[in-house]
Amino acid sequence: MDVVVIETTPLGDRSYLVHDGAVGLVIDPQRDTDRIEAAARSAGVAITHVAETHIHNDYVSGGLVxxxxxxxxxxxxTADxxxxERxxxxxxxxxxxxxxxxRVLATPGHTHTHLAYVVEETDGPDAGRRAVFSGGSLLYGSVGRTDLVSASDTAGLAREQYASVRRLAEVAGPDAELYPTHGFGSFCSTGPASRQHASTIAEQLAxxxxxxxxxxxxxxAGLLAAVSAYPSYxxxxRPLNEAGPGPASLAVPDNVDPGELRRRLEAGEWVVDLRNRVAFAASHLLGSASFEYGSGSSFTSYLGWVLPWQQPLTLVGSLSDVERAVRDLARIGIDSPDAAVGEDSGALAPGVPLVGYPRTDWEGFLRDRAAGDTLLDVRRADEFAASHVSGAVNVPVHEVLARLPELPEVRTWVHCNSGYRAGIAxxxxxxxxxxxxxIDARFRDAPGTVSG
Incomplete structure (x- = not known):
């Protein structure tokens, strides 16, 4: 038995190809299935089975396609x-x-109809080797969150989660390798999830x-206390996955005409600049918004969370960034955005003013802040409650658009935990x-923090 891991780092999820050298089973495939097909070709195996642990809440499945x-x-x-046809x-x-x-194992908790799969090699030198594909049930260090179905179901699902993971560990046995779908930065995990990359049931039992x-x-009680906000997309x-998603469109579109890009900016349509927040702050097209694309960033989650769902979207950036962003957005059902590809933003829409704003660190904030200025903390409410700068106002980044009328029109210093969310806000x-x-700086370096 061989297990091939297909990482989807921007969403904090994994898909798996488990095979015997000839035929294979795919678990929880993402919508861009070409990566899984490439893994199967490389292994020289035929994909004969595709399985879902649950109807996913955080991405569009590629299973049907x-x-x-x-x-x-x-x-x-069968209960989904x-x-x-399935x-x-x-x-x-x-x-x-x-x-x-x-073996199919019911593991309700993350959802009512959640399943896990216990795979065992039946003959050969590795006969008896077991692997558990646990989806959003048992994760590395914790479990999948139980509040995605409804508020009224959350506590009951948390109790089911407790029972399910214990049954899963008992059935699989301590020597079984553990392969969860969530838990690598996904908003589908909760509690003290570990950043480790491999584990066994024995390690989790300990x-x-x-x-x-x-x-x-x-x-x-601890699980419910750890529940925090999750992306609005x-x-x-779930409705998309229940209906049966079609294939992902991963092609980079033809460039938007400069005149048309100018019209979109002037009309207030969503034009998203993919460059890093430093370059954007220094100079960008008037009317554009910054959603920095980069390795390990949460671009997909935050764009899908912050911007209104399924409104016209135009990406602006380098060819490589646009290409990867199109793929990432397809994973959450944002299909075929338009694009203006180029390194020089000004050349993409001649006549549109280039504007910018200051960027600083905490020392600059202490030095230059004036009386009457606002310090805006755009971290989640639970982060703010744990610790914040005295006098700061908390509006989480995903609430900024809806709460704009609340914000006074004074100089506003914007920060988060690392600078990424602050760049968006x-x-x-x-x-x-x-x-x-x-304020493009780490919160851990912030002055005068308080709790509560």
Whole structure:
């Protein structure tokens, strides 16, 4: 048995190809299935089965398209109300993928109909080796969040999560390798999730609070206390996945005509500049917004969270950034955005003024802040409650657009935890005519922090 990991770092998720050298099973495929197909070609295996652990809330699945393309069996919980043909599976069912035996295990908690798959090699030198594909159930260090279905279901699902992961650990056994879908920065995880890259059931039995806490009530209370905000685009993912998503369109579109780009900017349409926040603050097209694209950034999550859903969108940036951004956005159902590709923003829309705003650090804030200025903290409310600069006003970045009328039209110093979210918020405020200064610095270096 070989397990190939396909990382989707911007969303903090993983897909998997598990195979016996000839045929393979794909678990929780992302919408851009070409990466999985490349992994199968490299391994020299045929994709015969595709399985979902749950109907996903944080991305659009590629399962239906992948299974159809390869004439593979598409395994989805029989209890899930989907609008497409699939092979319904349920708790306790066992099927074969070549030399691999796959057991379906009901693990409600992250969702009501969540499944895990326990895969075992049945013969050969590795006979008896087990791997558990746990989706949003048992994660490295924690579990999947239980508040994505509804507020009224959250506590009940948390109790089910506690029972499910314990059953999963018992059925799989301590020697089983653990392969979760979430937990690598995904907003679908909660609690003290670990950043480790591999683990076993034995390791989790020794360290995961869901398995070490003997008091279900204490565990549930802690899980509910750790719940925080999650991206608003999640509301659209489950319906898309239940309807049956089509293939992703990953082609970079033809450049928007300069005159048309100017019209869009002047009309207030969403024109997103992908350059880093330093370059954007120094000079950008009037009316554009900054969503920095970069390795390891949360570009996808924050663009889908902050901007109004499915409004016309134009990307501005280098060819490589636009190409990757188109792929990332397709994963959350934002299809075929327009683009203006080029390194020189001014040349993309001649006649549109280039503008900018100051960028500084905490020393600059202390030196230059004047009486009456506002310090705006755009971190989440739970981050602000844990610690914040005395006198700061908290408006999380995903609430900035809706709460613009609340913000006084005075000089506003904008900060977050690292500078990334502050760069987004500063650009949105500046776009609306506010006098802003971007504090591009770590919160840990902030002066005069208080708790509560």
């Amino acid at each position: 992948l299974a159809g393309k390869h004439a593979a069996r598409y395994l989805v919980n 109300a989907v609008a497409f 092979e319904p599976v349920r708790d306790g069912q066992v099927f074969r993928v070549g030399r691999l035996s796959v 360290s995961n609070h869901a398995l070490t806490d003997p008091d279900e009530g204490h565990f549930v 999640y509301a659209h993912m 500063a650009s949105l405020l500046h776009r609306e005519g506010h006098d802003v200064v971007l």
